[in-house]
Amino acid sequence: MKILVSYATSEGHTRKVARWVADGIYDQGHSVELLRLADAKDIDLDRYDGVVMAGSVHVGHYQPEVAEFASAHASKLGNMPTLFLSVSLAAAGHDAEDWRGLERILSEFTDATTWTPDRVVQVAGAYMPSEYGVLSRFVMRRIIAEKDPEADLDTDHDYTDWSALRREVDSWLAEAEA
Ligand SMILES: Cc1cc2nc3c(=O)[nH]c(=O)nc-3n(C[C@H](O)[C@H](O)[C@H](O)COP(=O)(O)O)c2cc1C
Incomplete structure (x- = not known):
């Protein structure tokens, strides 16, 4: 399969996550492209068999380019295998309120973009x-x-x-x- 691993980052940890995920997919014999979402203009998703998207939470939101990309490609993304990696520090702990906050951030994101990923992983980020x-x-x-x-x-x-x-x-x- 050919997989697009796309990401947005503010301090750099989600880039590390995306690179590591891309390496792992490549090691399984697939073809992988790593793309920073800020550079995703004009990309044709028909070239891929699946998309991994990663963004990190800052003050209750993912980076704007994550929502922009998801909104712009919602219908294609809805017809292919997708995985969303939500990187945050709330996911590093076990505080029930923090986890409810993550669910809320995610549901605001899916409502706003009209894209619901096939699978979401809450990834503990970095300080x-x-x-x-x-x-x-x-x-x-x-x-x-x-x-x-x-x-x-x-x-x-x-x-x-x-x-x-x-x-x-x-x-x-x-x-x-x-
Ligand atoms: C200014 C700022 C605001 C943040 N806001 C949140 C937040 O609202 N919720 C949360 O769980 N983590 C928050 N974090 C933690 C980041 O999500 C975490 O550090 C993540 O690893 C950052 O990923 P990045 O390096 O790819 O930007 C915040 C971090 C910073 C620096």
């Missing part, structure tokens, strides 16, 4: 003080100090469960192939 500006650093330090009291607040920390993500992508691929 990246090395990439933050002054305001984000202040806000994120407070959030991480509360959610992960053991964390070193001056150091980047990756919360992604890579083996769980591998299982999800492999299972989606197997379904897409069938």
Whole structure:
């Protein structure tokens, strides 16, 4: 199969996720194209057998280019195997309210774009003080100090469960192939 792995990122972690997912799909013998959604203008989805889309949550929303792409291609995406990777720090924890928030963000996204992915994976993202500006650093330090009291607040920390993500992508691929 030929799979498009598309992503949007603000601090860079979702690019890492997308590259890693693309490598895994390639290693399974498929052909893969990695595309930053900001550069997706004029893309023809008929060239692909499946699409992975990844975006990260910032203040309750995915990057605008994620919704723009999903809206623009909703009907084609609805007729092919699709996997949406929603990257956030809420997904790193077990707070029921945070998880309800993720469900709400996702349902606002599917309502607004009219695209409902075949499968959605909530991926725990990363805390990246090395990439933050002054305001984000202040806000994120407070959030991480509360959610992960053991964390070193001056150091980047990756919360992604890579083996769980591998299982999800492999299972989606197997379904897409069938
Ligand atoms: C300014 C800012 C706002 C954020 N807002 C949220 C949020 O509302 N909910 C959440 O779960 N995570 C939030 N995060 C965490 C990001 O989703 C997480 O760090 C993710 O890994 C970022 O991915 P990226 O590096 O690809 O942009 C926020 C991070 C920043 C820097």
